[in-house]
Amino acid sequence: MEPVLTKYVREPNSFELDFFLTHDGYQGLKKALAMQPNDVIEMVKASGLRGRGGAGFPTGMKWQFVDKKTPNPRYIACNADESEPGTFKDHLLMERNPHLMFEGCLIGCWAIGAKVAYIYIRGEFYHVQKILEDQLAKAYAKGYAGKNVMGSGWDCDIVLHRGAGAYEAGEETALIESLEGKRAQPRIKPPFPAVSGLYNCPTAVNNVETLCNLPSILTNGAEWFARLGPEKNGGPKLFCISGHVKKPGVYEASMNTTLQDLIFNYAGGIRDGHRLKAVIPGGSSVPILMPDQLDVPASFDAVQKAGSMLGSAGIIAMDETTCMVWVAKNLMHFYAHESCGKCTPCREGGDWLYKILDRIERGEGEVRDLDLLTSVSNNIAGKTLCAFGDAAATPPLTTLKNFRAEYEAHIREGRCPIPADWRAGTALAAAH
Amino acid sequence: MSFHPLMPYGEGWHKSDRIVAAEGQPFAFTPDRVRQLEEICGKYPPDRRKSAVLAALYFVQEQQGYLTANAMRHVAEFLRITPAEVEDVATYYVMFYRAPVGRYVLQVCRTLSCALGGAERVVEALSEKLGIKVGETDASGMFTLMEFECLGACDRAPVVMVNNEYWHERLTPENCSKFVDDIKVRGEAALSGCYLKVEN
Numbered sequence: 001m002e003p004v005l006t007k008y009v010r011e012p013n014s015f016e017l018d019f020f021l022t023h024d025g026y027q028g029l030k031k032a033l034a035m036q037p038n039d040v041i042e043m044v045k046a047s048g049l050r051g052r053g054g055a056g057f058p059t060g061m062k063w064q065f066v067d068k069k070t071p072n073p074r075y076i077a078c079n080a081d082e083s084e085p086g087t088f089k090d091h092l093l094m095e096r097n098p099h100l101m102f103e104g105c106l107i108g109c110w111a112i113g114a115k116v117a118y119i120y121i122r123g124e125f126y127h128v129q130k131i132l133e134d135q136l137a138k139a140y141a142k143g144y145a146g147k148n149v150m151g152s153g154w155d156c157d158i159v160l161h162r163g164a165g166a167y168e169a170g171e172e173t174a175l176i177e178s179l180e181g182k183r184a185q186p187r188i189k190p191p192f193p194a195v196s197g198l199y200n201c202p203t204a205v206n207n208v209e210t211l212c213n214l215p216s217i218l219t220n221g222a223e224w225f226a227r228l229g230p231e232k233n234g235g236p237k238l239f240c241i242s243g244h245v246k247k248p249g250v251y252e253a254s255m256n257t258t259l260q261d262l263i264f265n266y267a268g269g270i271r272d273g274h275r276l277k278a279v280i281p282g283g284s285s286v287p288i289l290m291p292d293q294l295d296v297p298a299s300f301d302a303v304q305k306a307g308s309m310l311g312s313a314g315i316i317a318m319d320e321t322t323c324m325v326w327v328a329k330n331l332m333h334f335y336a337h338e339s340c341g342k343c344t345p346c347r348e349g350g351d352w353l354y355k356i357l358d359r360i361e362r363g364e365g366e367v368r369d370l371d372l373l374t375s376v377s378n379n380i381a382g383k384t385l386c387a388f389g390d391a392a393a394t395p396p397l398t399t400l401k402n403f404r405a406e407y408e409a410h411i412r413e414g415r416c417p418i419p420a421d422w423r424a425g426t427a428l429a430a431a432h
Numbered sequence: 433m434s435f436h437p438l439m440p441y442g443e444g445w446h447k448s449d450r451i452v453a454a455e456g457q458p459f460a461f462t463p464d465r466v467r468q469l470e471e472i473c474g475k476y477p478p479d480r481r482k483s484a485v486l487a488a489l490y491f492v493q494e495q496q497g498y499l500t501a502n503a504m505r506h507v508a509e510f511l512r513i514t515p516a517e518v519e520d521v522a523t524y525y526v527m528f529y530r531a532p533v534g535r536y537v538l539q540v541c542r543t544l545s546c547a548l549g550g551a552e553r554v555v556e557a558l559s560e561k562l563g564i565k566v567g568e569t570d571a572s573g574m575f576t577l578m579e580f581e582c583l584g585a586c587d588r589a590p591v592v593m594v595n596n597e598y599w600h601e602r603l604t605p606e607n608c609s610k611f612v613d614d615i616k617v618r619g620e621a622a623l624s625g626c627y628l629k630v631e632n
Binding site (some may be wrong): 082085088091095110125126161163164179221243244250282334340424425426 | 475476478482483484485487489490511515524526537542544549551552553581582583584585587589590596597598599626628629630
């Protein structure tokens with residue numbers, strides 16, 4: 001498939017407004033402004049575009065739910081708080097193609113009748129934010145944002161809002177709380193943001209990659225977009241491949257492409273002399289797939305059928321030098337650290353799970369710890385306000401399911417069965 | 433008492449603690465920052481100045497290096513919210529320092545993809561080179577070592593962020609010593625940045 005979103009990212013000036021304008025820039029917006037907002041929503045619905053942030057919810061439907069009768073203002077909140085471990089696609093889009101995101105924000109605003117789009121960018125991406133600020137000023141100066149957008153008489157502002165380091169701010173209601181100047185903690189749903197979101201006004205929260213897909217839908221049509229992938233999984237998709245592969249990076253492909261193909265062809269396969277042990281296909285929050293489960297299309301539906309989720313398409317490949325208890329412990333450290341603290345099961349349980357995994361990994365675990373891990377995990381999953389709880393319970397549950405023997409070996413032998421020389425990053429591990 | 437029948441819920445198994453911020457010196461934003469902050473407040477509805485609290489706290493950090501109780505009260509007054517609301521936010525987000533830090537804060541990504549690439553060894557090497565543990569500042573006041581959760585550049589692992597802003601990619605354990613020496617001489621210019629390699 002010819003790249004759509006990343007076609008020009010390796011051109012030296014791809015982030016500049018002038019470059020963007022000579023490569024079909026803002027043509028999708030121009031087309032949208034000539035249409036009725038509702039027709040834009042219908043078009044996006046027909047394209048089957050699904051949210052690229054992780055849940056895969058149809059974007060057109062999300063917009064349709066936005067309350068259009070309210071006298072209150074409406075908002076687009078662009079979720080640029082990319083923090084899911086293993087995911088770095090929005091980083092690339094914003095760094096190399098910022099105007100595509102601006103154009104997407106404006107199309108979204110036009111469709112739902114918003115006058116402001118807030119782009120919530122994670123605090124750690126300050127080097128990207130500086131590019132965005134610079135380019136946004138140029139877009140304002142040339143009339144692509146602000147007053148009288150492209151001479152249409154319609155006003156729309158884009159505001160960059162810097163976060164300050166909180167994974168939870170990527171959850172849509174927590175993102176809204178953070179935009180309001182509070183702790184990034186999720187709200188009770190319903191009401192959903194489409195009814196009562198930012199400042200209690202109707203809000204659509206969309207991922208960067210989702211919004212970046214809009215201009216091409218407008219210019220090439222809904223049918224073109226839908227045909228690029230399997231049914232209900234249309235359009236181009238960015239896959240982030242990292243871990244023990246030869247060529248880690250962001251690859252654009254159709255969702256017809258198999259996980260096998262992505263890892264072994266796109267990313268060049270596993271580093272020399274090693275073999276694949278396990279794959280996390282959609283960011284750290286999703287269950288592990290084994291090497292014999294990868295011959296499935298990397299689409300939302302097919303990966304789910306295979307027993308995991310496509311999530312944010314952050315594919316992490318691990319070879320045989322990797323201790324799976326260590327993997328669970330590493331990820332549990334992440335979830336225990338990032339838990340926002342609002343719901344007790346996640347706040348307390350995440351920390352417990354980390355401590356249990358830590359003692360197993362150090363060789364001080366007991367046999368009953370395995371049941372304890374399962375029990376605590378199952379008391380977090382499904383018992384919290386947001387999906388963080390399910391995500392936090394996933395690392396121990398999925399590693400226990402697929403690699404229980406490794407846990408038992410740690411307990412039986414009182415140490416990690418993986419040779420110490422293989423510890424990630426030691427010189428010997430690289431030489432193997 | 434335990435929330436879970438099998439958990440030993442006592443010492444060491446409870447993670448919440450409240451760290452009270454130091455009072456610090458009297459604080460007021462410089463006129464230039466007042467102007468910039470008013471401009472930022474103008475991007476939100478007039479009765480929603482609180483939205484600018486993160487921006488205000490970044491300005492405090494820029495001006496005096498870390499957050500103090502005096503500074504947080506000033507921010508509260510500026511945004512017309514309560515000091516408790518400011519402290520609530522300041523204690524939540526990891527990019528705010530609540531104690532003095534070194535001139536260069538090395539923030540090493542420790543999450544899975546970077547860890548697979550050897551981030552744990554990088555932390556060990558930096559710790560040895562600087563003679564400090566994670567969370568500490570060296571005697572000269574030049575370096576603070578921190579571990580950060582996923583920075584979002586997993587293809588260029590292991591990644592290090594410096595001072596919440598500058599990045600260095602693919603730092604190997606073997607290169608850590610040279611990396612620190614380079615920063616001592618060239619400052620932020622020693623960092624590789626974290627940008628996609630483009631074709632020229």
